[in-house]
Amino acid sequence: MALQETxxxxxxxxxxxxxxxxxxxxxxxxxxTILSTHSVPHMLFTGPPGVGKTATAHAFANDLYGxxxxxxxxxxxxxxxxxxxxxxxxxxVKGFARTIPIGGLGFKILLLDEADQLTSDAQHAFRRVMxxxxxxxxxxxxxxxxNRIIEPIQSRCAVFRFKPIELEQMKLAIERIARQEGLxxxxxxxxxxxxxxxxxxxxxxxLLQTASTYGKKIDADRVYQVAGLAWxxxxxxxxxxxxxxxxxxxxxxxxxxxxxxxASERDLVSQMYRDLLYLSIPEKKKLELVSLLGEVDFRISxxxxxxxxxxxxxxxxYSASQVGK
Amino acid sequence: MVSRNLSxxxxxxxxxxxxxxxxxxEEAKKQFEAWIRGWERGSPEAKAALLAGxxxxxxTSLVLAYASEHGxxxxxxxxxxxxxxxxxxxxxxxxxxxxxxxxxxxxxxxxDEVDGIAGxxxxxxxxxxxxxxxxxxxxxxxxxxxxWDPRLAPLRENALMxxxxxxxxxxxxxxxxKIIASxxxxxxxxxxAEIVRRAEGDMRSAINDVQILCSTAGVDxxxxxxxxxxxxxxxxxxxxxxxxxxxxxxxxxxxxxxMEVGDIMIWVGDNILNQIHSPQAIADAFKxxxxxxxxxxxxxxxxxxxxxxxxxxxxGAGPGVMKQVYGEKGERFEFPSTFRFxxxxxxxRTLVQSVLERVASRCKMSRVKVANEMLPFLAEMxxxxxxxxxxxxGLTDEEVRAVIELxxxxxxxxxxxxxAPAHKxxxxxxxxxxxxxxxxxx
Numbered sequence: 001m002a003l004q005e006t007x008x009x010x011x012x013x014x015x016x017x018x019x020x021x022x023x024x025x026x027x028x029x030x031x032x033t034i035l036s037t038h039s040v041p042h043m044l045f046t047g048p049p050g051v052g053k054t055a056t057a058h059a060f061a062n063d064l065y066g067x068x069x070x071x072x073x074x075x076x077x078x079x080x081x082x083x084x085x086x087x088x089x090x091x092x093v094k095g096f097a098r099t100i101p102i103g104g105l106g107f108k109i110l111l112l113d114e115a116d117q118l119t120s121d122a123q124h125a126f127r128r129v130m131x132x133x134x135x136x137x138x139x140x141x142x143x144x145x146x147n148r149i150i151e152p153i154q155s156r157c158a159v160f161r162f163k164p165i166e167l168e169q170m171k172l173a174i175e176r177i178a179r180q181e182g183l184x185x186x187x188x189x190x191x192x193x194x195x196x197x198x199x200x201x202x203x204x205x206x207l208l209q210t211a212s213t214y215g216k217k218i219d220a221d222r223v224y225q226v227a228g229l230a231w232x233x234x235x236x237x238x239x240x241x242x243x244x245x246x247x248x249x250x251x252x253x254x255x256x257x258x259x260x261x262x263a264s265e266r267d268l269v270s271q272m273y274r275d276l277l278y279l280s281i282p283e284k285k286k287l288e289l290v291s292l293l294g295e296v297d298f299r300i301s302x303x304x305x306x307x308x309x310x311x312x313x314x315x316x317x318y319s320a321s322q323v324g325k
Numbered sequence: 326m327v328s329r330n331l332s333x334x335x336x337x338x339x340x341x342x343x344x345x346x347x348x349x350x351e352e353a354k355k356q357f358e359a360w361i362r363g364w365e366r367g368s369p370e371a372k373a374a375l376l377a378g379x380x381x382x383x384x385t386s387l388v389l390a391y392a393s394e395h396g397x398x399x400x401x402x403x404x405x406x407x408x409x410x411x412x413x414x415x416x417x418x419x420x421x422x423x424x425x426x427x428x429x430x431x432x433x434x435x436x437d438e439v440d441g442i443a444g445x446x447x448x449x450x451x452x453x454x455x456x457x458x459x460x461x462x463x464x465x466x467x468x469x470x471x472x473w474d475p476r477l478a479p480l481r482e483n484a485l486m487x488x489x490x491x492x493x494x495x496x497x498x499x500x501x502x503k504i505i506a507s508x509x510x511x512x513x514x515x516x517x518a519e520i521v522r523r524a525e526g527d528m529r530s531a532i533n534d535v536q537i538l539c540s541t542a543g544v545d546x547x548x549x550x551x552x553x554x555x556x557x558x559x560x561x562x563x564x565x566x567x568x569x570x571x572x573x574x575x576x577x578x579x580x581x582x583x584m585e586v587g588d589i590m591i592w593v594g595d596n597i598l599n600q601i602h603s604p605q606a607i608a609d610a611f612k613x614x615x616x617x618x619x620x621x622x623x624x625x626x627x628x629x630x631x632x633x634x635x636x637x638x639x640x641g642a643g644p645g646v647m648k649q650v651y652g653e654k655g656e657r658f659e660f661p662s663t664f665r666f667x668x669x670x671x672x673x674r675t676l677v678q679s680v681l682e683r684v685a686s687r688c689k690m691s692r693v694k695v696a697n698e699m700l701p702f703l704a705e706m707x708x709x710x711x712x713x714x715x716x717x718x719g720l721t722d723e724e725v726r727a728v729i730e731l732x733x734x735x736x737x738x739x740x741x742x743x744x745a746p747a748h749k750x751x752x753x754x755x756x757x758x759x760x761x762x763x764x765x766x767x
Contacts, residue, residue, distance in 0.1 A: 006713025008699075011688060049698075054689055079691040114691055206702040213709040226705065247598055247607070255666050260674050261731060262681050262696035296615075304615075304622040308594055312608075312615035319608035 009209040010202050013177055016067075018059045021052055022201075023169040027160045031060050038105055040064070042130065042139045044115075044154060046146040047162025050200030053142040056162075057111045060140075064105070075109045081117040081264075086125045093129050097137035108137050115141040116148035123150045130156065165199040167191070173201060177208060185218045192220040196227040235271040239279060242314040243321040250314050258307055265306035269297045272313075285320035292316055335536045336529050339504050341390040347383050348500050348528060349492045356487045357387055361433075364464045371485040373458045373465040375439070377472030378489025381527030384468050388435050397431045403438055413457055432463050439467045440474055455479045491526025500528065501535055510539050516660065523668050534668060559584060559592050563658045566593055566641050567600050570649045575642025586621055586636060590614065591663050593644055600655035606647050613643030676727035683718045704728045 015021050018028050018035075034040055045053040054077075061075040069075045076096045083089050089112075096110060118126060127150070130139050139157075143149055146159060165173075171190050178185045185193075185208070197203040211218045211226045234257060241250045257263055273293055276286065296309045341347045344354060357376070363369040376384040392399045400416055416434060436454070458465055458480075465484075469477065472486060498521045505512055512535065520538070524531035565578035566589075582589060597610050617639035624632045648655065677700075681692040684699055706714055708729050715725045 004713050005717040006711060007717055008688060008714060058689070077689060079685075081691040081693050082685070113689075114694075203698060206699065210702045210705050213706050213711050226702075245604065251598075251662070252666070255663075256670075256731075259667070260670050260677055261700065262677060262692060264693045264697065267693075267697050299615075299619050299622070302622060303626040305590070305618050308590065308611075308618045309615050311594070312611040315604075315611045316608040319604040322604045 009177065009181075009205045013173075013180075013205060015052070015055050015059050016062055018056070018063050021056055021059055022173060023165045024052055024056065024162055027056065027162065030160070031056070032063075035060070035063055038064075040105075040107070040109070040138045042134070042157045043141070044146065044149060044157035044159045045140060045142045045162060046144065046149075046159065048144060048164055048198075048200065050197070050202035050204070051162040051165055052201065053162055054111070054113055057109075057113075057140045057142065061109050061111075064109070073108070075111070077111040077113060079113045081114045086118065086122040089122075089126065090129050093133060093137070097133035100136050106136075109140060110137055111140045111142065113142045114144075116143035116145055120150050123153055127153050127156070165201050167194050167199075170194050170199065170201065170204060174204065174208065177205065181212060183208075183212055183216050183218055186220075188220040189218050189223050192223040196223060235268060236275045238314070239272065239275050239317065242317045243279065243281065245318050245322075247315065247318065250318075251311060254307060254310060254314070258310075265300055265310070266297070268306075269293065269300065269310070272310075273297075276317075279317075279321075281317075281321045282323060285323060289313070289317055289320055334533070335504060335508075336532045339507075339532065341383075341386050343394045344387065344390050347387050347390050349496045350378075350383055350387075350489050353378075353487050353489050354387060356485070357391065360485055360487070361391065361464060369464065371483065372461050373467060373480075373484040375467045375469060375472060375477075375480060375484040375486045376489060377469045377486060379491050379526060380470060381524070381529035381531075382489040382492055383528065384489055385435070385437065388433060388466050388468075392433055395431075397433045399433050399435050401435045401437060403436075413454070416463065434461075434463050434465045436465060436467045438469070439477065439480060440469045440471050451476060451479050455483050458483045492528050493526070494521050497521050497524055497526070497528055497531050501531060504532065505535065505539075508539065512538060513660075519665075520668070523671070525672075530671075538664065559588075560658050562589065563592055563596055567596070567645050567648055567655055567658075569642045569645035571646075572638040572642045575640070575645060576637040577641070579637040579641035586633070586640070589640060590618060590621070591661050593640065595661035595663055596658050597644060599657065599659055600644065601648055601651070601653045603651050603653065606651035606653055609651075610644050610647040613639050613647070617643065673727050673730065676724045677731065680718070680720060680724050680728055683720065687718060700728065700731065704731055 018031055021028050045056065047053055057077075058069075058075075061069040065072065065074040076092070078089055078092055080089070083092075093110060097108060100106060100108070112126070115123070115126075130153070141149065141153065141157065146154065146161070170193070174185055174190050174193060177183070193204050193207060197207065207223065207226055208218070211222050214222060214226075234253070238250060238253050238257065241247075241253060257268055258265060273290070276289060276293060279286065281289075293313055296313045299309050300306045344358065347354060353376070357374065360370055360374050376387070378384060389399060391397070402413055413434065413436070416432070439454075454467075467480060467484060472481065472488070498517065501517060501521065505517075516538065517535070520531055520534045524534070562578060562582040562584060565581075566575065569575040569578055579586070579589060584592075594611075594614055597607060597614070601607050601610050617636050620632055620635045620639065623629055624636065647653070678692075680703075681695050681700070684690075684703070685692045685695045688695065688699065690699070703714065707725050712725070715722075720728075
């Protein structure tokens with residue numbers, strides 16, 4: 001007998017239609033106008049993580065083509081950070097945009113998620129792909145930062161800037177889920193959720209679901225406890241091991257994060273930065289390490305070996321923390 | 326830089342040419358030969374055979390070996406490729422027109438990865454293939470890892486199932502030794518035993534591991550074997566590098582090594598901690614090594630080969646000079662922990678990757694995003710016994726365990742920052758915090 005399935009809440013509570021998108025009234029209104037005219041431009045959605053960029057693209061396609069927008073071949077999502085280079089993406093776009101589906105609107109929609117993960121060379125190549133297929137395909141690009149998207153692409157797109165989720169909006173979302181799931185989430189817990197997720201709704205919902213496995217009552221302590229379990233906890237431990245001089249363990253932990261978890265080195269470095277500021281080492285040394293970490297970050301972005309560069313930083317952290325001992 | 330020729334995978338180079346050379350699974354070999362002889366006599370027991378068993382147990386090798394020994398042409402089709410069923414029809418059609426099998430071109434059709442088609446409903450699916458099997462005049466061999474996949478039932482009905490088991494450790498060990506001998510290299514016995522153990526009955530992965538080991542200049546790890554045209558071992562290169570006290574000596578050590586620069590970096594980086602012990606010396610040695618890596622990354626990325634000259638002294642002399650400056654005494658050189666790490670975690674990495682893929686496609690996120698944002702929460706929910714999610718994503722128990730194990734590397738959930746003290750408001754908000762509770766500012 002099959003086990004009862006639990007749907008991840010980020011799926012269960014994913015907005016299906018534009019009218020269910022929260023916090024982005026202006027954008028939703030513009031998109032609804034576009035829907036009514038059926039004249040769809042290329043679009044660029046920018047904004048911080050978890051504010052609804054991908055969800056809005058799907059909801060838009062749903063409202064435009066109907067619930068079978070994916071199955072009927074009107075909509076394809078490509079994630080730039082999962083593809084091995086622009087050639088693979090180009091082939092996928094080609095395969096998708098070559099035909100026009102019967103009963104459609106004469107064009108399809110292709111969502112390129114995390115478009116800012118493409119290098120600028122790749123973006124230029126992608127721009128040509130956009131031009132080549134613009135007769136049969138409209139492109140929606142989603143990115144965290146508009147300024148990481150090259151000008152020529154920006155100028156071909158209607159740019160929609162998604163606002164960070166506001167506290168009141170997040171509370172409404174939490175309350176709705178709490179009602180459905182029979183949870184008691186107190187005021188302080190909601191504020192804590194907002195604080196630790198900084199308005200990232202996806203993260204908030206994941207956290208809420210994890211917290212709910214401890215019990216129906218969710219208070220601020222529970223929120224902080226569960227938040228501490230995320231990889232952030234692992235990264236902080238990495239720094240603590242380095243300060244303690246357990247360098248073989250440091251190396252093993254570093255490799256586990258990089259190679260087993262499949263986490264991105266850039267995210268690891270930025271998390272290290274946030275934790276570094278709060279480490280208890282002499283402030284002068286700390287500032288030198290901030291600069292060193294900046295160098296490591298840049299080197300990695302330029303193709304240096306992440307393990308070696310981060311290991312270099314961590315051994316320097318160890319050495320710095322020995323001063324005055 | 327001369328690099329060892331890696332272009333022919335040893336798994337291909339040493340693929341058996343005769344059935345007798347196929348290792349292990351004697352029963353399966355007999356069954357297969359009996360089945361194909363049935364075809365040759367014109368009265369096969371079944372039109373198709375389904376060779377089923379774990380990866381690296383010799384399924385493909387057996388077919389290829391039989392074919393090469395008895396003059397068959399093998400038409401390989403990958404069942405998970407959509408175009409296969411079309412080609413399959415064409416080939417079966419062609420063969421039907423040739424009146425007998427005794428013609429000049431005897432063929433075996435080999436359909437690999439039939440478990441890969443099980444999910445697809447349309448043309449090329451299980452139904453199409455089983456109808457082709459019924460009419461074929463050419464032997465069809467299907468290969469699968471999991472023969473009991475319920476969706477493969479129609480194929481099982483029309484095929485003779487031949488089961489392959491994991492290979493025994495001694496079978497793998499003996500074969501590896503043969504390969505090593507014909508390559509004229511030597512590999513530490515303990516290391517070899519470890520490779521065999523980790524392979525878990527998978528010959529292919531064992532051979533791959535040994536090849537990697539040898540290609541990274543891990544040749545003659547004991548430094549005891551004499552080879553004709555003997556090259557410097559990695560250990561000799563290491564001792565030159567950690568012994569170098571001048572830029573020139575270091576540069577010469579790197580340039581005289583028969584190893585790729587990237588490999589030297591791994592060997593050096595993984596040995597710094599047993600050669601150098603004071604915090605400042607370790608930090609300085611890693612700084613120089615990281616600088617070498619920086620220049621090397623420019624060489625590779627910008628194809629600026631002339632920049633390679635800056636790599637050699639930094640890489641070759643950095644560790645030795647630091648060792649001398651800080652008066653450090655080294656211990657024994659060790660085989661790089663990098664290679665062992667990858668061997669030890671191979672299974673777990675595969676499992677985690679497959680979890681990432683499944684979750685990514687269902688939650689419309691990239692794999693990296695899933696790794697960063699979803700996995701920690703999934704791990705915690707799995708640990709708390711929430712298995713309904715696993716079944717939603719279609720994860721196996723093994724995959725669930727692999728995810729939980731990841732979480733096991735963190736401070737335990739039982740020792741959380743339980744109380745929410747007054748400083749819980751962050752003093753410096755930053756946009757992308759993942760919500761880690763911060764330690765109090767000093």
